[in-house]
Amino acid sequence: MREDARFPGALIHESAYVDEGAELGEGTRVWHFAHVLADTRIGRDCILGQNVMAGPRVVIGDACKIQNNVALYEGVVLEDGVFCGPSCVFTNVNNPRAFVSRKSEFRWTRVKIGATIGANATIVCGHTLGAYCFIAAGAVVTGDVPDHALMAGVPARRIGWMSKAGEKLGTDLVCPRTRERYRETDGRLEEIFP
Template identity: 35%
Template sequence: MATYYKHPTALVETEDVGEGTRIWALTHVMGGVHIGAHCNIGSHCFIEAGVWIGDRVTVKNGNMIWEGITIEDDAFIGPQVVFTNDRRPRSPRFPGARARYETKSWLVPTRIGRGASIGAGAVILAGCDVGPFALVGAGAVVTHPVPAYAVVFGNPARHQGWVCECGDKLQPHGSKWRCPSCARVYEQIGDELRALS
């Protein structure tokens, strides 16, 4: 007996779905996918074999998540985010490209870090990892890796500030960064941020 909810119109071919997860209408999850516990997978999604989704992840409606994508615990994927996994795609059925697709050498994995949030309609290019608790704005085109706690938006996405684990924008606090909502303090080292409290 399943320990997760599957809408009657969802097609779930994997047996690797965690307890308490909910998979909504007209979503197709292929075999070979891992979905953790207490996730919410919205309507009209397609999740290809080879995807790994952690615990407590929210995937909103209309997402296509391709092989090689890893989404860590507590991440949020807004509606209609576009992921890619091949930097130079061709039809595998085209005779001139067939040899390239006989191995997985074309596959470029991408990791969405723990607690990261990807806004609606963002495009994440192959290999552009998004660090833990980073925030990618709606419609952003991510062409480079995004550091932990960074706020990026635009086309191409550019660093626009820092965000706390709780989701609020960080404010300068002497030589550190501080959250006005939860009072967490962070230290900037070069182009990266790390939590101190």
């Protein structure tokens, strides 16, 4: 790992590329064979694993962890604290063709604070993944995901709820780790504050 004068406090592996115009926050680490393209903004204390590609014009918040072999294409926005499991997939156009440019048809995908995306999950573009949601390994997300939803399957469907701490909630909707309490209203989960 080496420091680069362009990005004080960030560490970049010797085999990684960070293009001119990219931004890396302090404490961020970019590992083997990763490539950060121009106009991509990466916050503080992020980890980009081996073979990660981000950009151009991708936004990654603070404290995100992007595991090996993930490609974040133009139109992807990760808020703070997002976890992307190994080889999860993002798309950015719904009907790509090799011989026709579809850049004008790119669709945005927003992944909200604290969300987790499991290994080999696929996120079809143009949707929002809610805060603290959990996408199971191998799931295929084809629509918006509510905050705290536990999603699994092909296509993904909600099979439960997750707490902020990343614990599956039982029928009592109490986090087994933190004891925070939640309630379900109209197909949404909200935290109950004392």
